[in-house]
Amino acid sequence: MEEARQHTAVSTYVATIRWTRSGDSDFAKGQYSRAHQWSFDGGLTVPASPSPHVVPAPWNDPAGIDPEEAFVASLSSCHMLFFVDFARRAGLIPDSYVDEAEGVLDKREDGRIAMTRVTFRPQVNWSGDAPDAAVIADLHHKAHEACFIANSVTTEVTIEP
Numbered sequence: 001m002e003e004a005r006q007h008t009a010v011s012t013y014v015a016t017i018r019w020t021r022s023g024d025s026d027f028a029k030g031q032y033s034r035a036h037q038w039s040f041d042g043g044l045t046v047p048a049s050p051s052p053h054v055v056p057a058p059w060n061d062p063a064g065i066d067p068e069e070a071f072v073a074s075l076s077s078c079h080m081l082f083f084v085d086f087a088r089r090a091g092l093i094p095d096s097y098v099d100e101a102e103g104v105l106d107k108r109e110d111g112r113i114a115m116t117r118v119t120f121r122p123q124v125n126w127s128g129d130a131p132d133a134a135v136i137a138d139l140h141h142k143a144h145e146a147c148f149i150a151n152s153v154t155t156e157v158t159i160e161p
Helices: 002-006 067-089 133-146
Strands: 015-018 036-040 045-048 094-099 102-107 113-120 122-126 156-159
Touching: 067 094, 067 102, 067 113, 067 122, 067 133, 067 156, 133 156
Parallel strands: 113 156
Antiparallel strands: 015 036, 036 045, 094 122, 102 113
């Protein structure tokens, strides 16, 4: 993470999204599968789909990752990576970090639907004595301020350690 903050050149990230219409379903009536794939530069391809809260079965793939889940996961993952790095810099050794992050899709004041709130609930296990609550809160604050994804969105992010 330290190297990333010192890097001043523009970085580019690529994801390839693939969808193909299949079958004899009535496309004009919206009766078609929205299942698709996300492929990343490291070679990983994952199934993706709209949320079943947005597009009902059978037009989604409940096993696929939906954009809303991916949004919550990217925020949480970025925060965790910075938290662990700031802990290391403080001489602390986290052994594990588990966050059951939750996002809320809701209508904004302007009437548009958006991911309005994401809550992190990180549980950190430490090697040796755990730092006190003030130190942990400071690590979370620093991680939130540094997180590239959090800096890119208007979503309210709260942390409930």
